[in-house]
Amino acid sequence: MVMKRALIVFGIFAASGLAYLSAQTDLSGIWLLRTSNNDGTYRKTFFKLNQQGSGLTGSVDFNYRNIEIANGTVDNGKFHFAVGNGRRQRTVEGSLTGDRLHLEMKSADGKVIEEGDAQRSSEQAMVPPPPRPLPALHDVPDNGLARTPPMGWNSWNHFSHRIDDKTVREIADAMASNGMKDAGYIYVNIDDTWQGERDASGRIHANTKFPDMKALADYVHSKGLKIGIYSSPGPTTCAAYTGSFGHETDDANTYAEWGFDYLKYDWCSASAIYKDTDMQRLYQVMGDALQATHRPIVFSLCQYGREDVWNWGAKVGGNSWRTTGDISDNWKSMSKIGFSQLKIAPYATVGHWNDPDMLEIGNGGMSDNEYKTHMTMWSMLRSPLLAGNDVRDMSAETKSILLNKDVIAIDQDRAGKPAKLAKTDGETEIWTRPLAGGATALAFFNRGDQPAKVTLQWSDAGVKAPKHARDLWAHKDVKVSKTGYTAEVPVHGTVLLWLK
Ligand code: GLA
Numbered sequence: 262m263v264m265k266r267a268l269i270v271f272g273i274f275a276a277s278g279l280a281y282l283s284a285q286t287d288l289s290g291i292w293l294l295r296t297s298n299n300d301g302t303y304r305k306t307f308f309k310l311n312q313q314g315s316g317l318t319g320s321v322d323f324n325y326r327n328i329e330i331a332n333g334t335v336d337n338g339k340f341h342f343a344v345g346n347g348r349r350q351r352t353v354e355g356s357l358t359g360d361r362l363h364l365e366m367k368s369a370d371g372k373v374i375e376e377g378d379a380q381r382s383s384e385q386a387m388v389p390p391p392p393r394p395l396p397a398l399h400d401v402p403d404n405g406l407a408r409t410p411p412m413g414w415n416s417w418n419h420f421s422h423r424i425d426d427k428t429v430r431e432i433a434d435a436m437a438s439n440g441m442k443d444a445g446y447i448y449v450n451i452d453d454t455w456q457g458e459r460d461a462s463g464r465i466h467a468n469t470k471f472p473d474m475k476a477l478a479d480y481v482h483s484k485g486l487k488i489g490i491y492s493s494p495g496p497t498t499c500a501a502y503t504g505s506f507g508h509e510t511d512d513a514n515t516y517a518e519w520g521f522d523y524l525k526y527d528w529c530s531a532s533a534i535y536k537d538t539d540m541q542r543l544y545q546v547m548g549d550a551l552q553a554t555h556r557p558i559v560f561s562l563c564q565y566g567r568e569d570v571w572n573w574g575a576k577v578g579g580n581s582w583r584t585t586g587d588i589s590d591n592w593k594s595m596s597k598i599g600f601s602q603l604k605i606a607p608y609a610t611v612g613h614w615n616d617p618d619m620l621e622i623g624n625g626g627m628s629d630n631e632y633k634t635h636m637t638m639w640s641m642l643r644s645p646l647l648a649g650n651d652v653r654d655m656s657a658e659t660k661s662i663l664l665n666k667d668v669i670a671i672d673q674d675r676a677g678k679p680a681k682l683a684k685t686d687g688e689t690e691i692w693t694r695p696l697a698g699g700a701t702a703l704a705f706f707n708r709g710d711q712p713a714k715v716t717l718q719w720s721d722a723g724v725k726a727p728k729h730a731r732d733l734w735a736h737k738d739v740k741v742s743k744t745g746y747t748a749e750v751p752v753h754g755t756v757l758l759w760l761k
Contacts, residue, residue: 286338288312292362293382296375298422300468301457304501307386308353308364308379317342321353322386324501325533389533390496393507395542401549401578403612406559409673410614411523411581411645413448413489414441418590418619418649422454422500425470426477429488435653437484444664445673446648448523448559449481450489456502463511465503478520489523489559490516494543495530504530509550517554524551528564540564541573548578561616561645571608571615581616581645588618590626592753596708599638603692606679609643616645623650623659630754632662633734634706637755640672641680641692641704667733668757671702680704683722689715689750693722700761701727707750715756718745727760 292308307322310330317333321344330353333342341354348369355364366375414432416424433449436442457468467474481488492512493504505512505526516524526547528540535543544562551558562574562582574582584605585598598617609615617639622632639646648663655663671694680694680702688709694702701724707713719726730741734757739746741760748756 286335286357288317288335288340288357288362291382291384291386292379293384294364294375294377294379296377298454298468298502300454300470302468302502305387306375306379307382307384308362309386324497324499325387325389325495325530327386387533389530390506392534392539395535395539396546396549398542398545398576400576401545401552403575404552404557404560404578404580405612406557407580407612407614409611409675410609410643411448411559411561411647412445412669412673413450413487413523413646414446414648414652415450415452415489415525415619417452418588418621419624419651424451424454426472429477430480431653433481433484433486436486439652439655439660440664441648441652442485444666444669446646446663448487448489448647450491450523450525450647452491452525453498453500453527454502455490456492456498459503459508463508465505465508465512465515468502474519474521482520487522488520489525489561490519490521491525491527493527493529493531494547495528495532495534497530499527499529505547506531506534509546510553513547513550513554513558516551516558517556521558522556523559523561525561525563528567537568540568540570541577544574544577544579552578563616571605575610575613580612581614583616583618585617588621590621590624592627592631595621595627595631595635596753599635599642600690600706600708602638602642602644603680603682606642606681609679611675611677614643614645617642619645619647619649620663621649622662623648623652623655628753629658629662630751632659634753634755636662636665636668637704637734637757638706640668641694641702641757643672643674643679646672665733667731667736667759671696671733671757671759674702683724684717686715687713689713691715691717691722693724696759698761700759703746703758703760705748705750705756707752707754710752712752713750714747715750716745716747719743721745724760729761731759733757733759 288310289312294306295303310319315335317335320327320329328344330342338357344351350369351366353366362379368374455471457466459465478488495504496506497504559580560578562579565586566584570582674696676697678695680692683693684691690706692704705715726743730739732739
């Protein structure tokens with residue numbers, strides 16, 4: 262009897278012990294991983310997990326984006342799952358010890374990109390704020406800026422989040438002394454990750470990487486350059502830093518007080534609150550706010566070319582608008598963007614430019630011929646020329662591409678006529694553009710992986726047989742016949758002629 266009771270007691274104890282153990286190894290719930298950005302700010306990632314036996318489902322919430330997890334498994338408190346796919350796929354593995362969920366997130370190429378301990382969270386995952394009423398549409402007046410496509414530098418392509426006050430000053434020093442300023446590269450633009458928190462009065466402060474924005478703007482101005490900043494109409498930027506949602510006037514006033522001359526305004530998390538069809542009104546809010554400061558601030562729209570922005574970008578006060586998704590430093594990305602732009606070239610007008618994204622020249626992912634094609638296409642398209650490399654440290658070849666004054670002159674030409682396709686043959690394309698004073702720019706491109714001989718008959722391009730022709734990459738005058746010109750174009754390369 263005693264024995265039997267002891268067994269029953271033991272049985273109850275063992276069962277509750279097992280229940281206790283299994284409770285501790287159940288990953289189900291909402292977990293919050295708070296990671297330092299090492300600049301006084303933190304980013305939050307929520308893991309919404311649901312464990313059933315050895316299976317794990319759920320989603321990851323970051324910056325108002327919710328992504329389903331895939332292939333989730335749990336074995337003895339150790340777990341593994343994947344998020345996203347392709348190049349953007351992340352794998353997450355970790356273990357649960359007590360109340361701590363240790364996680365390690367790796368990129369597709371196996372690099373650890375996030376590591377830390379998540380805690381059970383009473384906070385629900387990212388809930389977007391309710392939309393604010395949007396104003397009726399009206400035409401924001403032309404601010405009179407950017408009469409030719411803006412030229413300068415932007416931090417994102419090369420530095421990403423590794424940008425700070427010291428680096429921006431060094432970039433400005435370099436641009437003032439390495440020939441860039443003289444060639445017209447004037448704007449020194451800080452992209453995402455400068456932002457700190459907003460105070461109770463609504464004023465945004467920079468994070469610890471930028472101790473004094475006004476002093477930084479003064480410094481850049483002292484070099485004869487101008488300075489740009491970055492924000493989003495959403496509550497957060499694409500890198501999950503504080504955006505301007507509901508604080509457009511506060512922020513425009515702060516940028517003006519600091520002495521900024523250029524704003525890139527990036528849609529990002531606004532998509533969690535608004536529909537694409539609301540974009541025009543939301544961009545207009547910032548267009549109006551910038552003009553109300555009475556400081557000349559170039560307004561650069563970044564919404565990846567959605568909603569045919571070239572039809573309304575100028576009406577919201579925009580000086581330029583991105584026409585595509587993000588460029589990457591490789592031939593496939595750059596050429597896909599460049600060769601898709603001719604059809605919208607006519608929408609660029611004085612002060613209001615198509616922006617096929619910042620330059621990658623000098624970042625190392627393309628050959629010099631490919632970078633020449635990049636510079637030629639962007640100049641033929643009258644695009645903003647925003648260098649995206651580390652201009653403190655440029656090879657002679659990179660410098661000779663970015664600082665080719667004859668090519669820059671094509672970009673900055675004031676004739677106001679768009680480039681058009683003169684001829685396409687296999688993997689080659691020939692573009693022409695009428696320039697000021699009756700000159701013509703003629704660009705040959707070769708997308709193929711063999712060198713190509715490409716001939717243009719003047720009559721095919723509606724061009725008069727020129728008296729004078731100059732090859733702007735070879736830096737020499739060339740002989741042309743009465744009927745046309747044959748260019749030898751290297752693999753992924755270009756030949757650019759100035760004709761008159
Ligand atoms: C978006 C933009 C980029 C850059 C990043 C910063 O992706 O298109 O040009 O500004 O955001 O987070």
